[in-house]
Amino acid sequence: MNSADLASLETRGDLAYRSILTYGRLEGKWYKPWEVFSADINGWPGDWEGRIILALTLMAQATHRPPAFLDDILAACPAHFNDKGYFGQICRPGLVHEQQLSGHSWFLRGLVEYYRWKKDESVRAMIETVARNLLLPAQDNYACYPIDPADRQAARENPTAWELSHFQSKSKTHAETVDTGCGFIMLDGATAAYELLGWPELKELIGVMIDRFRQIDLAATHVQTHATLTATRGILRFYELTGERGYLELGRSIYDLYRTTAWTEHYCNYNWFGQPRWTEPCAIIDSYIVSTWLWRLTAESRYLEDAHHIYYNGIAHAHRASGCFGTDYCLGARDPFLRPKTYEVYWCCTMRGGELFEKAHEFCYFTDGDVLTFAQYHDWTGTVGFASGEVRLRMDTGYPYDGTVRLSVSASASRAKHRLRFFAPPWTRPQACVVKLNGAKTASALRDGFIECETALAAGDRLELDMGVFFRAVDTVNASSLAGCHSFRHGPMILATDTGEELYVGRDAVFEPEPSGRARYRFKETQIVFAPINDTENLTLADHNRQALFRADDGRFALKY
Numbered sequence: 001m002n003s004a005d006l007a008s009l010e011t012r013g014d015l016a017y018r019s020i021l022t023y024g025r026l027e028g029k030w031y032k033p034w035e036v037f038s039a040d041i042n043g044w045p046g047d048w049e050g051r052i053i054l055a056l057t058l059m060a061q062a063t064h065r066p067p068a069f070l071d072d073i074l075a076a077c078p079a080h081f082n083d084k085g086y087f088g089q090i091c092r093p094g095l096v097h098e099q100q101l102s103g104h105s106w107f108l109r110g111l112v113e114y115y116r117w118k119k120d121e122s123v124r125a126m127i128e129t130v131a132r133n134l135l136l137p138a139q140d141n142y143a144c145y146p147i148d149p150a151d152r153q154a155a156r157e158n159p160t161a162w163e164l165s166h167f168q169s170k171s172k173t174h175a176e177t178v179d180t181g182c183g184f185i186m187l188d189g190a191t192a193a194y195e196l197l198g199w200p201e202l203k204e205l206i207g208v209m210i211d212r213f214r215q216i217d218l219a220a221t222h223v224q225t226h227a228t229l230t231a232t233r234g235i236l237r238f239y240e241l242t243g244e245r246g247y248l249e250l251g252r253s254i255y256d257l258y259r260t261t262a263w264t265e266h267y268c269n270y271n272w273f274g275q276p277r278w279t280e281p282c283a284i285i286d287s288y289i290v291s292t293w294l295w296r297l298t299a300e301s302r303y304l305e306d307a308h309h310i311y312y313n314g315i316a317h318a319h320r321a322s323g324c325f326g327t328d329y330c331l332g333a334r335d336p337f338l339r340p341k342t343y344e345v346y347w348c349c350t351m352r353g354g355e356l357f358e359k360a361h362e363f364c365y366f367t368d369g370d371v372l373t374f375a376q377y378h379d380w381t382g383t384v385g386f387a388s389g390e391v392r393l394r395m396d397t398g399y400p401y402d403g404t405v406r407l408s409v410s411a412s413a414s415r416a417k418h419r420l421r422f423f424a425p426p427w428t429r430p431q432a433c434v435v436k437l438n439g440a441k442t443a444s445a446l447r448d449g450f451i452e453c454e455t456a457l458a459a460g461d462r463l464e465l466d467m468g469v470f471f472r473a474v475d476t477v478n479a480s481s482l483a484g485c486h487s488f489r490h491g492p493m494i495l496a497t498d499t500g501e502e503l504y505v506g507r508d509a510v511f512e513p514e515p516s517g518r519a520r521y522r523f524k525e526t527q528i529v530f531a532p533i534n535d536t537e538n539l540t541l542a543d544h545n546r547q548a549l550f551r552a553d554d555g556r557f558a559l560k561y
Contacts, residue, residue, distance in 0.1 A: 001366040001373065002367050002368070005384070005385060006061045006362065011062075011379060012379040014379075015357070015360055017536055018319060018357060019059070019357040019360075021319075021322075026052065026067075026354060027068050027069060031056075031351075033069050033076055036048055037049065037080050043088075043099055045087035045088025045089075045103050045104070046086065046087040046103035047099075048351075049073070049087065049103075050104065050105070050107030050109060050111075051106045051110070052073065052110075053114060054110035055110075055354025055355060056069075056354065057110060057114045058113060059357065061358065074114065084134070086130050087100070088100045088103075094140075094161060095141075095160065095162070096141045096163070098163060099165050099182065101183050101186045102165075102179070104134055106185075108130055109188060109189050111124075115127065127193055135189075135193070135205065141161045141162060145183060145184075147215060152164065165178050165179040166178065179224045179226075180222055180223050180227070181216065181227040182224060182226075184213050184234075185226075185227050185230045185231060186234075187233075187235060187238075188233050188237075189234075190202065190205065190209065190234065191237040210238065213235075218257060219261060222274055224272055225271060226269070226280050228254060228273075229254075229258065229283050229290055230286050235247050235250055235251045236251045239251065240297075251290070255287075255290055262276075264276070264314070265476055265478065266494055267284075267306070267313045267314040268314040268317075269283040269287065270333070278330065279318065281315070281352060281353070282345075282349050285315065285353070285356040287310055288307055288310045289359055291310060292304065299448065301425075304376075304425070304449070308400075308425055312400055316535075317533045320340075320344060320541075321541055324345075324349075324350040325350045325352065326344045327342045327345055328341055331548055332478060332481035332482055332549055333480070336482065336485060336550065338545075338548045339545045340542055343542045360376070363375060367384060370386050370387050370414075371419045372384060372419070372421070373421040373423075376423070378397065381395075386418060387416075388414040388416035390412075390413050392412070393408070393409060393410075393457075394410065399469070400469065400491040400493055400519075401469070401490075401517065401519050402517075403429075403467035403468040403469045403491075404464075406462065406463070406464050407420075407462070407463040407464075409460065409461040414456075417455060419452060419454050420452065420453050421450040421451070422452075422465065424449060425449070429468040434465065436463070436464045438461060438462055442463075451465065469490065471489070473488055474487050474488075481549075482549060485549040486549070486551070487549055487550070493533070494533050496530065496532075496546035496548035497523075497546065499547050503523075504551060506552030510525070511524065518532070
C-alpha cells in the first residue's frame with residue numbers, strides 16, 4: 001500500500017494544530033543555525049544536527065511551509081566536519097564510538113530525506129562520505145558488539161573495539177543514565193542510506209548489524225527501548241528492501257516483546273527494559289511508526305489498534321502546551337497518577353516530533369490500485385491517486401470523540417468503482433453502522449476490522465458513516481502494572497481527573513456525559529469530572545497531576561517518587 005501524497009494533502013483540526021505548534025517550537029532557541037552545532041555537551045556527534053535536519057525537512061513537506069533556517073544549517077555542516085567528512089573525533093583504527101554512530105544515524109536520515117525532497121547532489125555527496133568513512137569501517141565492530149555483561153564491563157574498562165555509551169545526566173531532572181544499545185540506532189540510518197545508494201557493501205554491513213542485534217537479550221541487558229524501536233524501524237525497512245521474511249518476523253517479535261513488557265498504562269515506554277523510571281517520546285513516536293508499519297506489512301488490525309492507543313494517549317500527553325515533547329512518569333508501574341517528569345526534552349524528543357507529525361499526515365490514507373484504506377482519522381483535503389485516475393477528496397471526522405466520518409468528492413478523473421475501507425476498532429460499533437451515499441443507504445460489510453463498501457467517486461458525491469464510540473472500563477494492559485486497577489475510556493482515549501488525592505472508583509461506577517461533546521464525564525457520586533488526556537484544550541502543563549488508574553477499595557498504592 002502507498003501512503004498519502006503529501007504534495008496535495010492539507011490537514012485541518014487537531015493534527016494541523018499540533019503540527020504547527022511543534023513546527024514553531026522547532027525554530028525556537030535551541031534550533032537556530034548558530035545554536036545547533038554547539039548545543040550538544042554530552043558527546044553525541046551528529047545527533048542534534050541530524051534530528052533537526054530530519055524534523056524540518058519532513059515538517060516542511062507535511063505543512064507546505066518552508067523552514068526558516070534549514071538551508072542555513074545544511075550549508076554550515078561541512079565547516080564542522082572532521083577531516084574524514086563527519087562530526088566528532090576520528091577514532092584510532094579498530095575502535096568505534098557508540099554515541100557517534102548513533103548520532104550519525106539521525107544525520108543520515110535527515111540527509112536522505114532532504115535529498116529525496118530537493119535532489120541536492122551536494123547532500124548526496126555528504127551521505128556517501130559518512131557511509132564510506134564512518135559506517136562501512138564499523139562492520140567488524142558490529143560483529144563483536146559486547147552483549148554479555150562481563151564483556152560490556154571489560155569494554156568500558158579497556159575499550160578495544162567499542163567506546164560504549166557513557167553515563168551522563170542531560171538536565172536537572174534527568175538522572176545519570178547510560179543508553180545501552182544505542183549503537184543499533186544506526187540500523188535506521190544505514191538502511192535509509194542503502195535504500196538510496198544501493199551499495200552491496202552497505203547491504204552486507206546491515207546484515208551483520210541485524211545478526212548481532214538479534215543475539216542480544218534485550219530484557220536481561222536492559223537495552224534502551226528507544227534504541228530498540230529505532231533499530232526495529234531499520235529492520236522493517238530492510239525487510240521491504242530485501243523481501244527476506246525473517247526480518248519481518250524479527251521486527252514482529254521485538255515489537256511484541258516491547259508491548260508486553262515495557263509498556264505503561266498510557267501506551268508509552270519504559271525507558272529501558274525492566275526499568276520503568278520514565279517515558280521517552282522518542283520511543284513512543286517510534287512505537288507509533290512501527291505499529292502502523294507492521295499493520296501495513298501484515299494486515300493484522302491489532303497493530304492498528306496499538307497505533308490509535310499510542311497516538312491518542314502516549315503521544316498526546318507527551319505533547320506539551322508549547323509544542324515541545326517531554327517525559328512522564330510510568331503510569332501503572334508504581335502509582336495511578338500521570339504526571340510529567342522532564343517537561344521538555346529539547347535535546348532529542350522535541351525534534352522527533354517533526355517525524356511524528358509528518359507520519360501522521362502520511363497515514364491519513366493508503367492506496368492500492370483502486371482500493372482506498374482509511375486506517376486513521378483526521379480532517380484533511382487531498383488528491384488521491386488511483387490506478388484509474390485522480391480523485392479530489394475532503395474528509396471531516398469527529399473521531400476520536402465520536403465515530404462520524406464524512407467524505408466529499410470535489411473532482412474526479414476516475415470512472416471506476418473503488419473499494420473503500422474504514423478501520424473500525426473494538427471501541428466502535430461497526431455492526432450497527434450504516435453507510436450512506438448521497439443520503440441513501442449503500443451496501444457495506446465488515447471484513448478484518450474494516451467497514452468496506454464499493455462505489456464510484458464522482459464529483460459532488462458525499463459518503464457518510466457513524467461507527468459510534470463508547471465509554472468503558474479496561475483492566476491494566478501490562479502484567480507488571482499495579483494489580484486490581486482499571487482505567488476508564490471513551491473510544492481510544494484514556495480519561496483522567498486532576499486530583500491531589502487518590503480517588504477510588506469501581507468498574508461499575510455511574511458516569512454521566514457532560515454536554516460539551518468532548519468526551520468529558522461527571523462521576524455521579526462526587527461530581528468530579530473525567531476528561532481525555534489527549535485534549536488540545538488541556539495540553540499537558542508542568543504541574544499536571546492526573547489520576548488515570550482506579551480501583552474500588554481504599555487500599556493504598558505504593559508511591560515511590
